[in-house]
Amino acid sequence: MNAIYILWLRQLKRYFRSKSRIIGSLGQPLLFLLALSFGFGPIFQKAGGGNYLEFLAPGVVAMGILFTALFSGIEIIWDKQFGFLKETLVAPVTRLRIMIGRTLGGATIALIQGIIVLIIAYFIGFRLSSINLLLAFVFMFLVAIIFTALGTAIASLLEDMQGFQLIMNFLVMPIFFFSGALFPLNDLPRTISLISGANPLTYGVDGLRGALTGISQFGLGTDLLVLILTSAILLFFGGYLFSQIEI
Amino acid sequence: MEEKKPIIKVVDLVRKFDEFEAVRGISFEVEHGEVFAFLGPNGAGKTTTIKMLTTLLKPTSGKILINGFDPLTQQNEVRKSFGIVFQDQSLDDELTAYENMEFHAVLYNVPTKLRKKRIEELLKFTELWERKDDLIRSFSGGMRRRLEIARGLLHHPKVLFLDEPTLGLDPQTRNHIWEYIKDLNQKEGVTVFFTTHYIDEAERSAGKVAIIDHGQIIIRGTPSKIKEQAKAKSLEDAFISLTGKEIREEELGVGESMRYNQRLRHRRQ
Numbered sequence: 415m416n417a418i419y420i421l422w423l424r425q426l427k428r429y430f431r432s433k434s435r436i437i438g439s440l441g442q443p444l445l446f447l448l449a450l451s452f453g454f455g456p457i458f459q460k461a462g463g464g465n466y467l468e469f470l471a472p473g474v475v476a477m478g479i480l481f482t483a484l485f486s487g488i489e490i491i492w493d494k495q496f497g498f499l500k501e502t503l504v505a506p507v508t509r510l511r512i513m514i515g516r517t518l519g520g521a522t523i524a525l526i527q528g529i530i531v532l533i534i535a536y537f538i539g540f541r542l543s544s545i546n547l548l549l550a551f552v553f554m555f556l557v558a559i560i561f562t563a564l565g566t567a568i569a570s571l572l573e574d575m576q577g578f579q580l581i582m583n584f585l586v587m588p589i590f591f592f593s594g595a596l597f598p599l600n601d602l603p604r605t606i607s608l609i610s611g612a613n614p615l616t617y618g619v620d621g622l623r624g625a626l627t628g629i630s631q632f633g634l635g636t637d638l639l640v641l642i643l644t645s646a647i648l649l650f651f652g653g654y655l656f657s658q659i660e661i
Numbered sequence: 662m663e664e665k666k667p668i669i670k671v672v673d674l675v676r677k678f679d680e681f682e683a684v685r686g687i688s689f690e691v692e693h694g695e696v697f698a699f700l701g702p703n704g705a706g707k708t709t710t711i712k713m714l715t716t717l718l719k720p721t722s723g724k725i726l727i728n729g730f731d732p733l734t735q736q737n738e739v740r741k742s743f744g745i746v747f748q749d750q751s752l753d754d755e756l757t758a759y760e761n762m763e764f765h766a767v768l769y770n771v772p773t774k775l776r777k778k779r780i781e782e783l784l785k786f787t788e789l790w791e792r793k794d795d796l797i798r799s800f801s802g803g804m805r806r807r808l809e810i811a812r813g814l815l816h817h818p819k820v821l822f823l824d825e826p827t828l829g830l831d832p833q834t835r836n837h838i839w840e841y842i843k844d845l846n847q848k849e850g851v852t853v854f855f856t857t858h859y860i861d862e863a864e865r866s867a868g869k870v871a872i873i874d875h876g877q878i879i880i881r882g883t884p885s886k887i888k889e890q891a892k893a894k895s896l897e898d899a900f901i902s903l904t905g906k907e908i909r910e911e912e913l914g915v916g917e918s919m920r921y922n923q924r925l926r927h928r929r930q
Contacts, residue, residue: 417768420763424764427755496753497749497751498752498753501751504743506738506770507768
């Protein structure tokens with residue numbers, strides 16, 4: 415067993431032991447799937463957009479991943495607060511490996527959460543028209559890595575929960591709303607297109623939608639490239655900020 | 662010959678936080694197998710010093726050698742050389758006692774075979790073996806401390822740092838913990854470096870004492886020598902006559918200030 419593995423394992427154990435967290439974090443995606451698909455479905459269809467659930471489901475899966483991944487960043491503040499972080503920081507393991515272990519753990523949990531949302535969507539009536547599950551998992555995992563690393567970066571800078579909450583509110587919702595998860599991004603006002611274009615989740619949602627339903631706006635190659643680049647940058651950035659933590 | 666060198670050597674150690682000089686040029690040595698008490702009022706620079714000795718904080722200037730290694734350039738060697746029990750708790754509440762130990766063993770690269778044996782040995786030694794599969798959440802303060810001490814010893818460190826190991830514990834538990842520490846010091850030859858506000862503990866357990874105030878070491882030696890120099894009956898009287906009666910306020914660090922926010926405990930959002 416090595417350090418990265420045990421850090422990963424710790425995250426997973428904590429996740430599976432907290433049943434309320436698993437169930438609680440499924441509430442929101444479920445609500446979005448039900449309320450929006452039944453509510454907007456008919457209008458979407460009339461406007462010529464096709465089956466709304468088919469459009470929406472990949473977006474909500476991405477949302478589930480986004481929330482869980484960023485939240486796992488909070489765990490660093492949590493560990494600061496309860497002192498456990500010190501235990502890892504005085505160990506003979508480089509900060510980079512600690513950060514990688516934690517990020518992989520957080521991302522794996524986010525991926526599992528995404529898969530659960532996908533299964534729920536299936537029960538609500540979402541059908542995969544292009545079955546490229548493996549590619550879908552790749553996209554889901556990349557989104558998970560990106561936002562876990564972002565959460566880690568933010569949490570490294572903050573010292574208390576309140577600050578994190580604030581940033582989450584100003585960050586998570588805009589990332590979600592301007593990602594094309596809920597509505598198509600073509601024919602939007604220029605400002606909104608620009609914001610969406612700069613949002614990494616946009617490419618995650620697009621890629622996931624492409625892999626699951628065969629409809630993609632930017633092309634899967636572009637999506638993959640943008641996501642890989644972004645995750646590399648954020649891992650580097652998060653790793654740097656994490657290495658600067660002093661307690 | 663190796664054993665004769667001091668295990669901890671500190672020369673002219675300084676740490677500044679912006680304008681404020683928390684540690685102002687301290688020097689001391691701790692010998693192999695010694696029990697060394699590092700005493701001082703709140704905010705005197707104790708915790709800052711321990712953080713520098715344990716690679717958590719970089720010194721502004723000065724030199725440190727732990728087990729012959731420099732915390733600035735040989736971080737990993739230094740980290741393998743010591744175990745630490747922090748002032749505030751540092752266990753994972755959501756893991757069991759065994760899992761906390763295992764986590765530590767893997768981080769410190771304790772070989773698999775040895776790992777199981779050592780964990781069992783230490784958990785039995787601290788009388789926690791029957792509770793090994795219980796979550797830390799259900800542990801009392803004394804049990805947590807014992808586990809932290811066991812964990813700190815898991816990788817056979819040469820030095821054990823204890824930052825106020827008995828803070829907030831009842832006299833029985835304090836007594837118990839000191840029994841363990843002394844036992845360990847004798848059986849395993851671990852050098853013990855501790856801080857405490859219970860001066861009587863230092864008087865009873867420490868071979869050597871250093872008193873730090875306003876970032877400077879004002880006196881060091883055996884408890885009896887210090888009492889003699891301060892012309893005091895007990896070490897506590899000596900401590901008070903040397904450091905004055907004024908009450909000190911401590912700037913709260915991240916961990917401590919967050920402990921005041923404990924209403925957040927278990928309220929994950």
